[in-house]
Amino acid sequence: MTTPPTPRYDYEHSPEAIYRQSFATIRAEADLLGLAEDVRPVAVRMIHACGDPGLVDELVSHPALVTATRDALAAGAPIFTDAMMIASGITRRRLPKDNDIVCRLDDPRARELARSWRTTRSAAAVSLWGPRVAGSVVAIGNAPTALFHLLELIADGGHRPAAIIGIPVGFVGSAESKRALADNPWDIPFLVVHGRRGGSALCVAAINALAQESEL
């Protein structure tokens, strides 16, 4: 335990060197120029999380996305999310105000509401977020139904988040839900990965990059 294994493979061990080389490779390969300058570090982190520089072609954000998210977090706003994996993946020490991270997926009421409304538990859980959604940061990285549900609550006059990271994944409703977010008529700042791609790892990378300007 007190000695490392015998080196047999030739690989980079230094965390700093790995990050430096990774980000340099991403910057060399990904065409970031189409993105607003303050979104580029977010895109780099997201590419780092999935291993595909081509992701940049599907990434679209509202001009106020970065400032709105950072201002909300600096003011102590909570982060609402649709998946426990996202809550688990967000790096607490990057959050400026030890911000709450709220996921209601495991709330027993989510299951009951989902059954009675004939929808997914992920969508029903959004109805349990409550008034603190006002001015919050929302991070949806799993269920298209959760994103549609949130937009419908807002359309009904519900509380509006300060920013919505919408990166649900999949083959049914995912692309459509992200188009709906990008077309939201309330001018709510957003980040989306258009198409089918998405998921908790991408969503966590986005939030971690948005939470703090520092690259590492």
Added chain:
Amino acid sequence: MTTPPTPRYDYEHSPEAIYRQSFATIRAEADLLGLAEDVRPVAVRMIHACGDPGLVDELVSHPALVTATRDALAAGAPIFTDAMMIASGITRRRLPKDNDIVCRLDDPRARELARSWRTTRSAAAVSLWGPRVAGSVVAIGNAPTALFHLLELIADGGHRPAAIIGIPVGFVGSAESKRALADNPWDIPFLVVHGRRGGSALCVAAINALAQESEL
């Protein structure tokens, strides 16, 4: 709270219908025929988690992967992983024996060893897994250094897992670490996604599919 929002978007709400349509789309679009029959449901789940049927082109597994993993879990073997997000994402109710899921990344000794060995905390944490690695299921979905480190420990005569899911992501060492796993001289059953792609969401999808034959 007791009423759902007014429907405004046309989308599928039923969880069962969403799964059914998703898996049907994946089976229609992904070329699964190159994979062993028992690996196809695992591939479907992984494609479901990332939204890209093209993933199948990089997916390679050892012929005994599925049976070795299922036998180990059925015997109560723990799952060792390199990332808290993976530990968080594995669906406990799919595990046949309430199997332990172990991640040592947050162990203070991992930080100390990493510093003294000049490697990553992810790699050093692997040295803290201990003797229960023998016959276990390993799920590496983040750090190439963790996978290299594990293979070096095994080469030194360390305990051998029953199966290794090796899906680290990234631009530095990721592809190389997965080639090293696929070429492991000890005939340890493995699953890899060759190249740069990988990550915790893909790794969790693989484990969840391997843990139980049931598709949902």
